[in-house]
Amino acid sequence: MTDKELMEIAVKAREMSYSPYSNFRVGAALLGLSGKVYTGCNVENAGYTPTNCAERTALFKAISEGEHEFTAIAIVGGLGDTLNDLCAPCGVCRQALSEFCDNSFRFILGNPKEIKVVTMGEILPYSFGKGDLKL
Ligand code: THU
Secondary structure: OOHHHHHHHHHHHHOOOEOOOOOEEEEEEEEEOOOOEEEEEOEOOOOOOOOEOHHHHHHHHHHHOOOOOEEEEEEEEEEOOOOOOOOOOOHHHHHHHHOOOOOOOEEEEEEOOEEEEEEHHHHOOOOOOHHHHOO
């Protein structure tokens, strides 16, 4: 699976975005260690706060299907039909992913025309994790 292929799966997943309030449409494709890809889109809500980001939709689908190890996630987003040059994951999604992904986990950002890659270690330094809770 190349970065571009994973990105293209994220673009396809974005078609399912339910975003009537922001019209900011996001798609994500999370690559499991098994090779399986879990897709997600953002799911908004009239109450606003129950909104779920595309990245966490993909992550929760994966966990609920028994996969706990991941190597990369591709993320694409933008208003309406446009694809932004960069749709960086929000802080909540970085933290949610960090529960299962180490510092070498890769974020494949941008769009199929221009891909930028950053690691978990770069995007979420000095993080709080399960290691902190060990006595
Ligand atoms: N959103 C995501 O799905 N992922 C992100 O990383 C950033 C934000 C969604 C949430 C909301 O539906 C919309 O984009 C605008 O914030």
